Amino acid sequence: MAKNKEETVLITKDGIRHDGRKREDLREISFEVGVLDRADGSCLIEWGRNKILAAVYGPRELHPKHMQMPSQAYIRCEYRMATFSVPDRKRPAPNRREKEISKLLGEALDPALFTYLYPRSVIDVFIEVLQADGGTRCAAITAASLALADAGIPMRDLVSGVAAGNLSGKVVLDLDDIEDKEGEGDLPIAYLPNLEKVVLLQSDGIFTPDQYKEALDMLVPACKKVYQLQRKAITDKYSQINDAVQKDIDAEAKAKPAKDKKKADESKAKDDKKDKKKADDGKKSKADKEDKKKKGLKKPSKKKDDKKQASKEKEAKKD
Amino acid sequence: MTKKGLISVVEREHILSLLNHGKRTDGRSFNEFRKIQIIPGYVQKAEGSAIAKIGKSKVIAGVKAQMGAPFPDTPNKGVITTTVELVPVAAPEFESGPPREYAIELARVADRAIRESEAVSNEDLVIIPSKSVWILFIDIYVLDHDGNLYDACELAALGALLNTQIPDVKIVTNEKGEEVVEVLETTHPLVMKHTPISCTFSKIGDNIIVDPNYDEESIQDTRLTLAFTEENKICSTQKGESGSFSVEEIKKCIDIAAERTKDIRSQLDKIVDPQGYPWSEESS
Known part of the structure; x- marks a missing residue:
């Protein structure tokens, strides 16, 4: 395959490699x-x-x-x-x-x-x-x-x-x-x-x-x-999800005053429901976090929790 | 991740507490090998063979040479393949059937030390460039399992290669004008350029020991095999099992392995014993 073996200089005297990298450089x-x-x-x-x-x-x-x-x-x-x-x-x-x-x-x-x-x-x-x-x-x-x-x-x-x-x-x-x-x-x-x-x-x-x-x-x-x-890479992913959720929340907050009274009542009832659910979630995630603290957990899994919570909130909002 | 050998809690605690006091169950120091013996030429029908013993572990390797075509990308090199069979005679947990992960890893580690050190002069295996070369099959059978199969397989393969005889050949041109290889009755010894020797460490808790026996292996957290050439260069490394090492520990292992492999190599004349009896239970 590499027939031009003699032609390829793997590393020069100055430590430059065939693709221009230095000794300690990683690829992208x-x-x-x-x-x-x-x-x-x-x-x-x-x-x-x-x-x-x-x-x-x-x-x-x-x-x-x-x-x-x-x-x-x-x-x-x-x-x-x-x-x-x-x-x-x-x-x-x-x-x-x-x-x-x-x-x-x-x-x-x-x-x-x-x-x-x-x-x-x-x-x-x-x-x-x-x-x-x-x-x-x-x-x-x-x-x-x-x-x-x-x-x-x-x-x-x-x-x-x-x-x-x-x-x-x-x-x-x-x-x-x-x-x-x-x-x-x-x-x-x-x-x-x-x-x-x-x-x-x-x-x-x-x-x-x-x-x-x-x-x-x-x-x-x-x-x-x-x-x-x-x-x-992993924190970026969850901050994107957070941003998207935040955007949804903001959009809904803006849209609310325009709706008629009946709908507002309905959504109020829904909000109560959501708040209740949120509180439950809050309780759960707090317990989770404490549990995980004991086990000495690192960020990524905690982030996942945030994501789960975020998606739950999203679902709660949808219906 | 392989399921480790079955060992009682009492035994486990015993080994571990001894290690924490700087002692081993068989009285060795941490950096001491068991008795090593290589008995060459056990199988006459093979081109080369050897039984390697480390303590009670026994491993046999046989070399078979076959004529064949080289790989297209290396027309001027012979071919060497190494396999390991964990046959059911050796241990209760070995079963017949195609090689499992563990056997494949063993074979590839033994193969790597021989291949990467270029122990066998590859050019000597060429008969007609890009047409016909010797293919060496190094097949290793584990016969008795008392730990440290990595070093035992490596030593058996080395011992077998060291007494391998390759048939002499004559190249004749037939009436069609093609070159044909004629195998003669006579043989010549295989040319060896290097002698790679490996040293395996077991980490149990914070203790790092050389040449683990079966019981020590069954409670080990992790394992490290380092192979050295006679020029004191590292030609192969393999860390196995699910534990971990710190960088400092690895550096220490390099220094110890360099010494131990040097010791073994300097005693190779004594270790290789054609008169040795493979099945005796010598105290190590």
């Missing part, structure tokens, strides 16, 4: 949270030319039953690549690489979740790589953790992934496909940025112990950078 990353309608949570990530879709279903009942774990939920992760995601068509059946990555991603997501809250259940995480361009497992786990947050599953932390690589003895971050194939080594990690824990660690190719340690030191700040983007 963008997220869209909640892109799928049917899934409980979903996220599309575009990381350089990688396009990866992650969807979460659950927690739900686990079949076959003998797989159920009495004290915690089972994280079932499935990482798949589309046949057209790579230059040569990939056979549709899952290969050994996909099975290995699926296992590792499931194990890496586990420490980020309060799995003990859902004994005997399964949380399904499905990942479809639509276009692959190096570093798919890191991008996939980054997207998967956002999909889990979007599904409102209580989490200790988000998971952020970045890969380091070895290009002619120089440690660089975030390899693309060409660098991955032509470079000397690849070292993907996934990291819990707040808990400061490494949950996924692999390497292939050659690293000296010093290069390896340098790579780890570069990867930690990079993962924290990715975490900021993730956080922004």
Whole structure:
């Protein structure tokens, strides 16, 4: 495939890579949270030319039953690549690489979740790589953790992934496909940025112990950078919902005085009903929040609560 | 996420409380391997074979060479594939059938260390460029499971490759003017450029130990395998299970693994013992 191997200069003496990036530069990353309608949570990530879709279903009942774990939920992760995601068509059946990555991603997501809250259940995480361009497992786990947050599953932390690589003895971050194939080594990690824990660690190719340690030191700040983007993506989504709800409320408030008396009476009755419901909701969410405080929850799941409440308010208004 | 081996609460607490006092159930220190032995040439019908023993764990690897076409994108390279079978003789939780996730991960970790270190000289496997190469199948069978299968599989594969004999070939031109490969009776040893050796860590609570046995593995939180070449370079890493490591812990593991793999390599002459008896229960 890469026949012009000799022509591609992976990294110059000044540390400029073939696509113009510096050693520690990441490719452009963008997220869209909640892109799928049917899934409980979903996220599309575009990381350089990688396009990866992650969807979460659950927690739900686990079949076959003998797989159920009495004290915690089972994280079932499935990482798949589309046949057209790579230059040569990939056979549709899952290969050994996909099975290995699926296992590792499931194990890496586990420490980020309060799995003990859902004994005997399964949380399904499905990942479809639509276009692959190096570093798919890191991008996939980054997207998967956002999909889990979007599904409102209580989490200790988000998971952020970045890969380091070895290009002619120089440690660089975030390899693309060409660098991955032509470079000397690849070292993907996934990291819990707040808990400061490494949950996924692999390497292939050659690293000296010093290069390896340098790579780890570069990867930690990079993962924290990715975490900021993730956080922004999920907070943006809910602030949009909030804005939309607020707009509706404002519009209704404006429209009210124009309506005739009879309708006003009706709407007053409805408002009473709504207020009652709101109060109920308020009680519930307060209790929820306290409950969650005990479990040391992070923002995303709380946000989801806000969303739920917001949509409830919306529904209440509709009828 | 794999269901861990069944172990009683008393046993679990016992192992854990010993570890918290800096001790292990079998009396080893945290960074100490069990006795390692490699018995080469156990199966004569294979091109190369070896049984690797770490403590009571026993693993056999066989190498078969087959002539075939190279991959189109690497016409000047041979092909090496590694598989691991967890056969039901080895442990009560192993069942026959197609390889599960765990076996696939084991195989890919053993494969990665050999492939990424370029342990086998790929060019030596080429017979006629882009037409005919040797395909090496390294098939590993776990025979007895007492923990640390990652290092055992890696050692068995290495031991088998080290005594692999490749048939000599002669290229003749037939009457149609095509090049035909003729396999001769004689053989030559496979050329090995590197000897990757791996070191596996288990993290139980805050304790990180080398070469976990079966009981320790069954209560481990997470696992880390690091493979080193003889040039003290890291050629493969794999973290498994659902726990986590801090960056400092990983750095410490790198230093320990570098030392341990160096120790094993320096004793390789003693470890590889053609006279060894694979089934004896030697105290480790």
